[in-house]
Amino acid sequence: MNILGLDSATPSTAVALARADGLLSAARDDVPDGRRPQHAQRLLTLAAGLLADAGLRWRDLDAVAVGVGPGGYTGLRIGLATAHGIATAVGARLLGVSTLRALAEPVHGRAVLAVLDARRGEAFVAAYEDGEERLPPRVCDPAALARHGAAAGPDSLAIGDGALRFRAFLEDGGIAVAPAESELHRVSAAAICRLAVTGGATAAFPEYLRVADARARASVHHTMTEPARLEIRSLAYSDLPAVAAIERRAFPTPWSIAMFVLELSKPTGVCLAAVLDGKLAGYTICSRYDNVWHVMNVAVAPEARRRGIASALLAELYARAGGERAQFTLEVRRSNQAAIDLYHRDGFRIAGLRRRYYQDNGEDALIMWRTPATLEGRLDDVPAADPVAHHRP
Numbered sequence: 001m002n003i004l005g006l007d008s009a010t011p012s013t014a015v016a017l018a019r020a021d022g023l024l025s026a027a028r029d030d031v032p033d034g035r036r037p038q039h040a041q042r043l044l045t046l047a048a049g050l051l052a053d054a055g056l057r058w059r060d061l062d063a064v065a066v067g068v069g070p071g072g073y074t075g076l077r078i079g080l081a082t083a084h085g086i087a088t089a090v091g092a093r094l095l096g097v098s099t100l101r102a103l104a105e106p107v108h109g110r111a112v113l114a115v116l117d118a119r120r121g122e123a124f125v126a127a128y129e130d131g132e133e134r135l136p137p138r139v140c141d142p143a144a145l146a147r148h149g150a151a152a153g154p155d156s157l158a159i160g161d162g163a164l165r166f167r168a169f170l171e172d173g174g175i176a177v178a179p180a181e182s183e184l185h186r187v188s189a190a191a192i193c194r195l196a197v198t199g200g201a202t203a204a205f206p207e208y209l210r211v212a213d214a215r216a217r218a219s220v221h222h223t224m225t226e227p228a229r230l231e232i233r234s235l236a237y238s239d240l241p242a243v244a245a246i247e248r249r250a251f252p253t254p255w256s257i258a259m260f261v262l263e264l265s266k267p268t269g270v271c272l273a274a275v276l277d278g279k280l281a282g283y284t285i286c287s288r289y290d291n292v293w294h295v296m297n298v299a300v301a302p303e304a305r306r307r308g309i310a311s312a313l314l315a316e317l318y319a320r321a322g323g324e325r326a327q328f329t330l331e332v333r334r335s336n337q338a339a340i341d342l343y344h345r346d347g348f349r350i351a352g353l354r355r356r357y358y359q360d361n362g363e364d365a366l367i368m369w370r371t372p373a374t375l376e377g378r379l380d381d382v383p384a385a386d387p388v389a390h391h392r393p
């Protein structure tokens with residue numbers, strides 16, 4: 001797979017190209033402190049240079065992976081709009097990667113506190129250890145950074161332009177900061193490419209973290225290429241009228257509101273809403289029986305499909321249910337190729353069949369599982385499938 005990686009969440013413009021044969025090249029433009037970022041001028045030029053050097057054409061790209069922040073409003077908007085434009089023009093997949101995760105990616109074997117300068121005297125921070133998230137991304141006061149560093153691990157290393165800017169707060173709190181000249185302080189687009197292939201990708205929506213960033217100048221500059229804002233949160237009873245409206249358009253035999261109420265009332269389930277620009281665009285319902293998570297329902301409003309919303313819902317579900325160690329199962333109509341592709345891409349594998357399971361047309365259900373073994377392409381830890389009442393018809 002040929003992947004172009006971009007990041008413009010910080011004042012730097014970072015671009016990388018991962019060619020299918022393993023060749024990795026990168027280019028960047030780091031503006032001196034206080035100078036205006038050059039994202040709009042540099043992103044495409046740097047990308048074109050890397051493609052030419054690698055002997056590739058734009059249409060040879062299979063995916064465009066873009067850093068989704070957190071970061072400044074203008075930088076993220078330019079990066080996402082550029083990535084979206086390239087992906088659409090050449091028919092490549094568009095993938096999002098957390099900029100904080102990309103910052104932390106090159107560090108192995110110890111906890112890393114990824115810190116970006118959020119301006120206005122604040123920091124964006126998250127912690128990771130060998131790819132595992134130890135502290136989810138957040139915006140914070142610099143005085144809180146050392147506490148976050150200590151919570152991430154006893155030996156954590158702080159990196160990023162925010163770690164340099166707020167070095168005194170971190171070091172006073174006993175957190176080591178990488179030397180000022182270290183490359184680790186810069187977000188690497190090569191890391192964005194690597195995360196895109198190793199499953200670190202999310203939906204390509206900006207992660208502003210601070211409402212002020214998301215709203216900044218939005219009313220003045222709103223254009224057709226404006227990236228939309230996606231939020232994944234717990235589903236609430238008050239969402240149910242909007243859920244029912246999507247449900248009716250998504251399925252031949254929709255669930256009733258009462259069925260959603262029943263699922264929401266279960267203490268062990270995970271029910272999530274995807275809210276796009278303030279409007280419910282999709283949902284997923286998952287129940288736990290013993291140690292197995294049953295994905296009962298996933299749907300996205302027809303006009304919002306193929307933008308990574310179901311993938312983002314499922315990614316949040318996996319995270320809440322225990323990540324790679326958890327076991328998930330579901331049933332899907334044999335003819336529902338879109339859903340089968342979606343689940344397959346996420347590591348689900350077909351492990352059984354229920355003949356004539358769907359009463360409306362007598363269609364078979366495929367039983368799919370996502371387990372530690374299926375994630376490695378095997379089925380050896382898949383238990384005997386167990387039918388559950390009103391699984392997604």
Ligand SMILES: CC(C)(COP(=O)(O)OP(=O)(O)OC[C@H]1O[C@@H](n2cnc3c(N)ncnc32)[C@H](O)[C@@H]1OP(=O)(O)O)[C@@H](O)C(=O)NCCC(=O)NCCS
Binds near residue numbers: 300332336
């Ligand atoms: C299935 C469904 C939930 C997917 O939602 P979505 O937000 O469009 O999915 P995503 O954008 O996250 O798609 C992720 C991947 O799934 C696969 N996929 C999704 N829709 C597809 C389609 N129509 N055809 C082929 N593959 C498709 C692709 O691999 C896609 O990746 P790509 O866009 O990079 O190629 C949506 O089509 C839907 O609501 N369908 C009706 C309800 C339903 O069938 N739910 C599943 C019940 S088991």
